[in-house]
Amino acid sequence: MSAPDLLARGVVENLWPARTQMALSLGWHIVFACFGIAFPLIVVFTEWWGHRRRDAALTELAHTWAKAMGVLFAAGAVSGTLLSFEMGILWPVLMDRFGEVFGFPFVLEGFAFFVEAIFVGVYLFGWNRLSPRAHMLSAVPMVLAGIAGAFFVVSANAWMNNPTGFRLDANGHVVDPRPVAGMFGPSTWPQFTHMWLAAFMVTGFLVASVYAVGMLRGRRDRYHRMGLLIPLTVAAITAPVQIGVGDWIAKTVATNQPAKLAAMEAQYETTAGAGLSLGGIYRDDELRYALEIPYGLSLLIHHDPDAVVPGLEEVPPDQRPPVNVVHLAYNVMVGIGVALLLLGAWFGLVWWRRRRLPTTVWFLRAVAVSGVAAVVAMEAGWTTTEVGRQPWIVYGVLRTSDAVSPAPGLGYGLLAVIAVYTVLTVFTAVVLRRLARGHDTRAPQEVERRADR
C-alpha cells in the first residue's frame, strides 16, 4: 500500500474515536475548570465574611469548601494535562499548520495556570502559616489567574470558530501570522463572557444543591442555610445576565457562522420572518413535530419580525453540521437557562419581601436539581459550539477529517480514556460525598499537622 493510502486509511479509522475522545476529555475537564474559575471567589468571600463577623458557621463553611477545592483543583489539573497532550496527539495537523497562530494564548494560559497552581498551594496549605489577612489576600492572584486562564483558553476556541490573525498563501500555508490579533477575533469576547458566567452558574447551583439536599434531609442549621444562601445568591445574580449574553453570542454566530445558526434553529429554507422552533426532529431537510413561535427567530437575531434568516440550503451539503444534535443541544441550553432564571427569581422575590429563604419543599427540590441542570446546560452549550462548527475544526479553513492523526491504533486510546475517566469519576464522586457528609473532618493542613508528629 502506498503512503497516501495508508494515511487515508488511518484518518478514516481515527476520526470518530479521536472526536469522541476529545469531546469526552473536554466535557469532563470543563466541569472542574468551572470550579477553578468561580469557586475561589465564593470561598474567599465566605472566609472574609466569617472572619469579619466572627461567625463560626461561615468559617467552617470556608474550611470545608477549601478542602473540596483541593479535590476539584486536582481533578482539573490532571484532566487538563491530558488535554494538552491530546491537542497534539489527536489533531497534529491543526497544531502543525496553525500552532504558530493560535498556540499563543495557550502559552499565556500556561502562565495563568502557574500562578493559579502556586496560590492554590499557598491558600490551601497556608491557613496556619499566614495571618488571616495575608491568607485572604493570597486568594486574589488565584481569582485573577482563573479569569485570565478562562479568557486565554476560550480565545483559542473562539479562534477555531472565527479564525483571524493570519493569511494563507496559494498552497494553504500560513503566512504573516499575528498571534496577538488571533486572540481577539469576533467570537472571543462574547464566548469568554458567556463561559465566565456559566462557570459561576455551574459552581453556584452545584454547591447550593448539595446543601439543598442536606436541608431536605432535615439538616436546617445555620451552616446548611448559609451553605445554600451564598452560592445560590451568586448563581441567581448571574442567571439573568447570562441570558442577555446568550443573545449577544447568538448574534455573533448569526453574523459569522450562518451555517451553525441554521443548524441551531434546524432551518433549511432561507426565510423572511423566520419562526423560532423548539424541539422536533430534522429529517429530509425539514423539521417535524416542532413547536414554532412565529417571527421569533427574526426578532431575536435582528430585532425585526420580517428580517431574513439564511437557512442550511445556502451551504453546500458537505459543509453542513449535523442538525439534530446541534438543534437539540441548543434548545436544552436555552430551556435550562430560562428555568434557572425563574428559580433565581423565585429566590430573589422571597428574599426581597421576607428576608429569608423560601421554605417550601418544592423550592429545595428545585435547588437540589439545579446544579446538575446547570452542568447539562453548559455541556449542551459546548456541544452547540463544537458540533455546530463541523465539519470544520478551523471554521472555513481546515476540516476536522483533515486534521486528525493517522497513527495506527489511535482508536484504542478512546477505550483507555473511557476506562480511566469512569474510574476517576467514581472516585471523585466518592471523595466529594465524604466531604459533603462529614464537614467536621480535618482540613488538608490539619491532616498534615497531625502527620507532623
Added chain:
Amino acid sequence: MTLAEVVLGVAFVGLVAYALFGGADFGGGVWDLLAGGTRRGARLRARIEHSIGPVWEANHVWLIFVLVVLWTGFSGAFAAAVTTLYIPLTLAAFGMIARGAAFAYRKSVTTLGMRRFFGAAFALSSLLTPFFFGAVVGGVASGRVPPGIAAGDVVSSWVNPTSALGGTLAVLVCAYLAAVFLCADARREGETDLAEAFRARALVTAAITGAVGLAGIAVLRADAPLLYAGLTGRGLPVVALSVAAGLVAIGLLITRRYVLARLFSGLAVAAILVGWAVAQYPYMLLPGLTVEDAARSHATLVALAVALAVGGLVLLPALVFLYRLFQRAPHEPEDARDVGY
C-alpha cells in the same frame, strides 16, 4: 544565538525545572511505594505527603509550559514527536492523572482501606510516569522521531535500548532527587531518624544510578551513535561537570550537609540534560531537522519571547514565595481541635 534558540532554550530551562521539581515529586511517590507496611511506613509516607502537598501542582505546570511553548514555536517538530510517541505519552498522562488524583484524594479520606488504595495508585503511577517520560526522551535522543506527522514507528520509537535506558535513569534520578530533598526537610522538622533513612536511600540510589549510567555508555554507543558521539565529543565537558557535581553531592550527603547536597544534586541532573542538548545541537530531531528549520515564523517567536520574559517576571517571585513559605515552620501553634486518626 538566534531568537529560535533563545525561545527553545527557555523551554529547555522549563524542562530542567520539571525534571528537578516534578522529578522530586515523582521520586517521593517511589519512596512511598517502597516504604513498607502500613504501620512501618507511616511516618515516612507522612513526611513525603507533607513535603509534596503544597507544591506538586505548581511543579507539574512546568510540563504544560514546555508543551505549549513547543507547540506554538516549533509546531511541526512538536506534532511529529507527539504523534510518533503517542503511546508512551498517553500512558504518562494516565499516570499523571492517577497520581495527582490519588494524592489529592487520599488527603480527603480517612478510612484505612481508601487511604491504602489511593496510596498504592499514587505510588505506582509515580514509578511508571517518569519511566514513560524517560522512554520518550530516549526515543527523541536516539533519532527515532523523523519529521512528519506520525512518520516514525509508533512502537519501536519507544521500545528500544535507549528508551529503556532513559526510562530507567529517569526513575532512578527522580528517586535520588526526592531522597536528597527529603533529607533536609526531615531534619528541619526535627525528624533526624527519617533524615538518616532518606540519606541512606539517597546514597544507595546514587550508587545504582552511577552503575546504570556507566552501563548506559555501552548502550548508547551501540544504539544511538549520533548521541554517543555528541556526548563524548562536544558534550563531554558538561557530562564531566555532571559527574563531578554528583560526586560532590555524595560527599556532602556523607557529611550530612543536606542543603548544599540538594544544590549539587540538582546541578548534576541539570548538567546531564544540558549534555543531551549540547550533544544534539543544532538538531531538534536527529538526524536532520535543525532548530532553525523547526522554528516557526519570526512574529510568533517574538510574541513568545516577550510573553516568556513578562511571564517570568510574574512567575519567578511567586514561585520563590511558594517555596519559602513551605520551607519554614508554621508560625501558629498547632490546633487543639485536632484529633488523631
